[in-house]
Amino acid sequence: MAKMDRRIQKTQEALKNAVIELMGEKDFDNITIQDIADRANLNRGTIYLHYQDKYDLLDKLIESQINELEEMDKWACDEDWMDAFIPYFEYFKQNHLFFSTMLTSKGAGPSYFRTRLLAHCITGFKSEIDKESGKNSNLKDDVILQYAGTAYVGVIEWWILNGMPYPPQEMAKQVGALLERSL
């Protein structure tokens, strides 16, 4: 995601917010391209410059959100295991509308987003499994990853859908501690 033309950024941002808003009001299948264009204050044709149809739009929106997470992976890497999660939970908080909408939406398959998010987390955890201390010598990587991944996603989901009852730092500390035990 080097540098994108400002107009594309704005268009995508407007579309993202429009979709989030509309999905809060009706089922995704009942949302029309015209609705999205109107809400985003864009010409309908503009949408087709970037996407095939509304499903492709939703896909790519999710994709780009996941990509932002991947971007964060590169920066915060070798920090303390607890603090490493602070920026993530701050990010979740900033985009909580997106996450809560995507995690609860019924329309576009029962949370296709959840699946994508889980896959991303598992990929990210792969290189973090402790291979040295021997504590995992009897455990399969598959199992560890699935365990830690669903746990992590589950906590994120719980935190978002319950109004983010703890501050990001607290969540980062807790989740960091738990993940360190699991991996």
Place this chain on the structure above:
Amino acid sequence: MAKMDRRIQKTQEALKNAVIELMGEKDFDNITIQDIADRANLNRGTIYLHYQDKYDLLDKLIESQINELEEMDKWACDEDWMDAFIPYFEYFKQNHLFFSTMLTSKGAGPSYFRTRLLAHCITGFKSEIDKESGKNSNLKDDVILQYAGTAYVGVIEWWILNGMPYPPQEMAKQVGALLERSL
């Protein structure tokens, strides 16, 4: 203001908000075109497509705000004298950030905007002076208009700068009653 290209609307809206924000932070003279472009998330060159310099920008921004008021004059015309002001005060409330910033700004001349607003109001009142009942037979139009205009603008200013302590309807009723006596 028939129908404007969406892009121009968005650009102007972004610039308006950027200028409002920045004027809340520093003196207008110390604001750079680059600042405005950055805040509005626009290319600096784009500003020059529409304006000569930052002073022209401010002028035109004020101008367009006044124009919106003129647009409203056309619609709400022959209604009840009290209710006629409701949309105006709702409009003031919606744009209260603009009004409060423009009315307090020291940089661009001690409220050039106030002068423009007053001129607009006086123009609007011209056709509303009671010529029939005879109650104004001893009074000069000039004086009446200046009196009512400054009074009206003064109340708007007070209302905005004091956090809009009464709802728009209440303000419309009060101001409507007072203006009816004066004109």
Place this chain on the structure above:
DNA sequence: ATCGATCTGTTGATATATCAACAGATCATT
């Protein structure tokens, strides 16, 4: 007084967004 840094206003090539119009698809109603 000179430097370096920033701001300014402008240019040209390019990318993107807009708008109006189109034909075909879908869907609800009659």
Place this chain on the structure above:
DNA sequence: AATGATCTGTTGATATATCAACAGATCGAT
């Protein structure tokens, strides 16, 4: 089944926004 209304995806002409680069102006610090 026919009708009308809306949605869809696409097109072409046009308008606007972007970006990088430029030279000159301004200003503060050395």
